[in-house]
Amino acid sequence: MMHGRDDALDALRISDAEAQAVLRELDSVQPALPGGDGRRHRRYAYYVPGGVGLQIQGVSQTYLVRPRNISRGGIAFLHGLYLYKGTPCTLVLKTRGGERLLARGVVQQCRCVRGRIHEVRVRFVEEVDVELFVDTFAQAGDAESGPGYDGGQMLDVLDKLRDAVEDGASLDEVRKSVARLARMVAPRAPAQP
Numbered sequence: 001m002m003h004g005r006d007d008a009l010d011a012l013r014i015s016d017a018e019a020q021a022v023l024r025e026l027d028s029v030q031p032a033l034p035g036g037d038g039r040r041h042r043r044y045a046y047y048v049p050g051g052v053g054l055q056i057q058g059v060s061q062t063y064l065v066r067p068r069n070i071s072r073g074g075i076a077f078l079h080g081l082y083l084y085k086g087t088p089c090t091l092v093l094k095t096r097g098g099e100r101l102l103a104r105g106v107v108q109q110c111r112c113v114r115g116r117i118h119e120v121r122v123r124f125v126e127e128v129d130v131e132l133f134v135d136t137f138a139q140a141g142d143a144e145s146g147p148g149y150d151g152g153q154m155l156d157v158l159d160k161l162r163d164a165v166e167d168g169a170s171l172d173e174v175r176k177s178v179a180r181l182a183r184m185v186a187p188r189a190p191a192q193p
Contacts, residue, residue, distance in 0.1 A: 011080030053092030
């Protein structure tokens with residue numbers, strides 16, 4: 001049975017403020033949004049107050065973890081326990097609309113940051129729509145640094161739109177994809193001083 005956050009065990013045992021300090025420290029050494037670091041998918045900062053749920057296969061307890069970043073292909077988070085590479089798990093992610101969404105994955109890496117604080121990286125079994133969890137447009141850049149989207153991200157949306165149309169998607173689904181494209185390419189207002 002998959003539990004939500006409410007009954008999860010916090011093995012990390014640090015406050016949100018302490019978790020944010022650790023995440024800022026990690027981002028200062030290795031930013032959450034690197035360009036050209038060899039990763040297949042762009043990562044986006046993913047902060048959920050209070051954390052998200054983690055279920056480890058074969059363990060009945062759900063753990064509370066603090067997410068660092070998310071991409072279509074995976075997620076990184078802070079956890080209070082070491083997890084071995086190859087460990088199957090399921091995350092109870094929180095969408096921007098407040099809904100819970102389950103994402104199955106496999107641990108790719110786990111490293112001790114300090115004390116009992118570990119950074120865990122999980123690859124999703126199936127890619128997720130990152131836009132459900134974060135405003136990718138807001139994190140993509142600013143008006144002075146160029147467009148608020150990356151070409152790969154736009155091509156992915158176009159591919160999904162084409163597939164949806166070919167598969168006979170509803171008009172509502174097609175409209176949502178077109179709206180996503182419009183948000184990606186819409187001009188931004190300059191930042192206010």
